[in-house]
Amino acid sequence: RDSFLSPPHVLMYTGVAANGLVSAWALAWGRRRYGAPAGLWLSGAGFLLAVAGAALDEWWHVNVGKDVNLWSPPHLVGLAGTVLIALGLVFAVAAHTRFARTHRWWAPRVILLFCLADLIHKSMVALDHYTLDAWGRTPDFYPFLLALFLPAILVTATRALGPGAATATAVIFTVQHVVILLVLRAFDMRIPTFTPIPILPALAIDLVVAAFPVPRYSALAPVLAGVALSLVLYTQEAAWMVWAVGRPWDLGRVAAAFPGVTLTAIGSAWVGWVLGALVASVAAGRPAGKTFGSRQSARATVAAALALVALGLAAAYRPSGAEPPASVAALGLAPDIGFDYRDAVFWEALLPDGWREPGAHHAYQEAIIDGHGIPLGPAWCARDEPGLARELATTRFALSINGEPVALAGYPRTRRRMRDGSRCEWVGVVATTPLPGFQELRYTAERDSLPPSSITVQLRVKEP
Structure with missing residues (x-):
C-alpha cells in the first residue's frame, strides 16, 4: 500500500467504524429500549479487534x-476482527x-445470505x-x-x-x-484472480443434503x-x-494431500453444522x-467446535523455508522492463523517509516466489x-547482493x-530464480x- 489512508483502507475502515458505532449505540442505549440482540456484543468485540489490527498494521509498516x-x-x-463482526451480525x-417462525419472511434470510457471502470474501482474502x-x-x-474455510x-x-x-451464498459472492x-480495473488497480469460484463445491453440498436420505440436521450431513x-x-x-494456468499439479502430491484435505473439509463442515444449528435455534x-x-x-458441542477451529488454524501455520544467502549467479539475474513496479524491492513509497540523503539507511522488504521473478533494480524519482532527466544526469547507481557486486550497466x-x-x-534487472530466505541488497547512489x-x-x- 502507498499509505495507511489508501482508498481500499478508507473504505474498509469506514465500514468497520460504522459497525462499531451501531454496536455501541445498540448495546449502550438501544438494548434497554428495543432489546437489541446480544449478537452485537460479538460484533463490538470484532470492531475492537479490527481497530487493534489497524493500529498494529501501521506500527508494523x-x-x-x-x-x-x-x-x-x-x-x-x-x-479476525472483521470475521467476528460478520458472525455477530448473523x-x-x-x-x-x-x-x-415465519417461512415466507424472506428479507432476513436474504440478509443472512449476504452476511455469509461476506465471510466467503474474507476467506478469499485469507488465501x-x-x-x-x-x-x-x-x-x-x-x-x-479452501477446505479449512469454505x-x-x-x-x-x-x-x-x-x-x-449454500449455492445461493456462492452465487452472491461470485x-x-x-x-x-x-x-478495480476501472480505477487501474491491481486485481485478484477470477478463481476460485465456490459455486460447484456449494452445489455439491446442497445436492448431498437433497439427494441423500440424510436431513440437514443429522450429524452425518457434514461428513458427506x-x-x-x-x-x-x-x-x-x-x-x-491444467487448462487455464498451464501448470498441472503433480498427481503424486495430490494423492498424498487428498486424505488430509478431505479430513479438514469434514472438520470444517462439522463446525459449520454446529454454527448453523446455533443460528437456526x-x-x-x-x-x-x-x-x-x-x-x-x-x-x-460448542466447546468441541471451538477446539476444532483452533486446531485447524494451528495446522495452517507453515513456516517458510530458508536457504543460505545466494550468489548472484544462483539468483538468475535477467533484464526485464515489463515488471509491475509495485513488486519491485526498490519502491520509493515503501522505503524509509530520507533515503535520498547522504549516509547509510536500512529497510526491510518481503517478496514471494510467484513465477514472475523479483525486480531488484534501483530506481530514482x-x-x-x-x-x-536533470537529476539522473548527475546520479550513478551501484548494487551488491550479499556482498557481491552487480554490473548494472548491462541492464535496460x-x-x-x-x-x-x-x-x-x-x-530493469529481475531475479528469475529467487531462493527462500534472507538476501542482503545494498544500493548506493x-x-x-x-x-x-x-x-x-x-x-x-x-x-508460495
Whole structure:
C-alpha cells in the first residue's frame, strides 16, 4: 500500500467504524429500549479487534517494513476482527427477526445470505497470494486452506436456511466478486484472480443434503458434505491449473494431500453444522439445549467446535523455508522492463523517509516466489520528466547482493508514472530464480555535488 489512508483502507475502515458505532449505540442505549440482540456484543468485540489490527498494521509498516502478503500478525488480527463482526451480525439478525417462525419472511434470510457471502470474501482474502496469482497454487496447501474455510461457511448456510442456501451464498459472492474486479480495473488497480469460484463445491453440498436420505440436521450431513466438497474442489482446481494456468499439479502430491484435505473439509463442515444449528435455534427462539439434546450437550458441542477451529488454524501455520544467502549467479539475474513496479524491492513509497540523503539507511522488504521473478533494480524519482532527466544526469547507481557486486550497466532502464504524478526510472534487472530466505541488497547512489547515500535492504523471500 502507498499509505495507511489508501482508498481500499478508507473504505474498509469506514465500514468497520460504522459497525462499531451501531454496536455501541445498540448495546449502550438501544438494548434497554428495543432489546437489541446480544449478537452485537460479538460484533463490538470484532470492531475492537479490527481497530487493534489497524493500529498494529501501521506500527508494523513503520517499524518492521513491507509485508508481502496478508499472513502477518497485524493483518490476521484485523481479519479476525472483521470475521467476528460478520458472525455477530448473523446472530443479531437471527435473534432480532426470529425469521424461522415465519417461512415466507424472506428479507432476513436474504440478509443472512449476504452476511455469509461476506465471510466467503474474507476467506478469499485469507488465501492471500493464491488469489493474486494462480501460478503459485500448490496441490496441497492451497486446497487445504479452501477446505479449512469454505465448508464451514457453506454448511452453516444450508443448516440455518435449508437446501439451496449454500449455492445461493456462492452465487452472491461470485456476482459481488465480478463487480469488485470491474471496479478495480476501472480505477487501474491491481486485481485478484477470477478463481476460485465456490459455486460447484456449494452445489455439491446442497445436492448431498437433497439427494441423500440424510436431513440437514443429522450429524452425518457434514461428513458427506465435506467429502463431496473435497472431491469437487480438487477436480475443479486441478482442471483450472491444467487448462487455464498451464501448470498441472503433480498427481503424486495430490494423492498424498487428498486424505488430509478431505479430513479438514469434514472438520470444517462439522463446525459449520454446529454454527448453523446455533443460528437456526436463535432464529426460532429456541434454546440451544433443545437443539443439541441438553444444555450440557450444547456446551460440549460448542466447546468441541471451538477446539476444532483452533486446531485447524494451528495446522495452517507453515513456516517458510530458508536457504543460505545466494550468489548472484544462483539468483538468475535477467533484464526485464515489463515488471509491475509495485513488486519491485526498490519502491520509493515503501522505503524509509530520507533515503535520498547522504549516509547509510536500512529497510526491510518481503517478496514471494510467484513465477514472475523479483525486480531488484534501483530506481530514482522526481516530480516531473524534466526534473527526473536533470537529476539522473548527475546520479550513478551501484548494487551488491550479499556482498557481491552487480554490473548494472548491462541492464535496460524503464520509466513509470506514479499515482501521485511523479516519474520514476528503474534499472530493469529481475531475479528469475529467487531462493527462500534472507538476501542482503545494498544500493548506493552517488551524485556529483553530494556525498553518496546507501540503503541496505534485508529482503526476505517466501515460498508460495
